[in-house]
Amino acid sequence: MNKFLIFISLLFSPVLYASSLSSCSLNGVNLYGKVKVVEHFATFKVKVVRNFADLKFKEVAHFADKCGEWQFVNNFEDFSIQYVDAFEDFSIMKVDNFPGID
Template sequence: MKAFAVFFCISMSLFLVFSKGKNKEEKNPKLQSDTCRFDGKKLYGKIKLVEYSSQADIKVKIVNSFPDIKVKFVESFADDCGEWQIVEHGEDLRVYITENFADLKIKPVNSFPGMSR
């Protein structure tokens, strides 16, 4: 019985160690942190906030912790990962903000936008 308990503890420890090694891409296969894209769409640039989810390219949930991407809202030159310039026309990406069934979780920040590897 002791041998079984020791074997069980070791196997559970190994399982926990290896299961923590998964990265964000394995959790969300459409998210590409190396190119700052989601499902082929870049996550920076000119963003239009839309009123209905059917109009959106992606649906996002605003969170305070464990975001998929940290977003900095800028007035111009949104050309780095996580920099969003809100516009009415000429958008690169249409975003719908929701509480349920979001594609991505974002956290608004004042500095250091982007995705963690």
């Protein structure tokens, strides 16, 4: 009986809150908007790759309101990133056209 209760509690637990990249968000944070690059305590750790990125981003000057559009700022960011070589949350690739998730 205890195994059944554990199964039911896991089934309806808030663990499902963690979003996936397929919805252009991760852990409830949208992957577009104002981005600050930091060296420590970032919202996300990202790895820059040349091919097969999890997220293709386009740097924009204003109105970063679509998936993969990033406006780099020093203050008042929506989220922060830290560049890493390993153990990233997701990989990124800079593009000029068609940002987002494939």
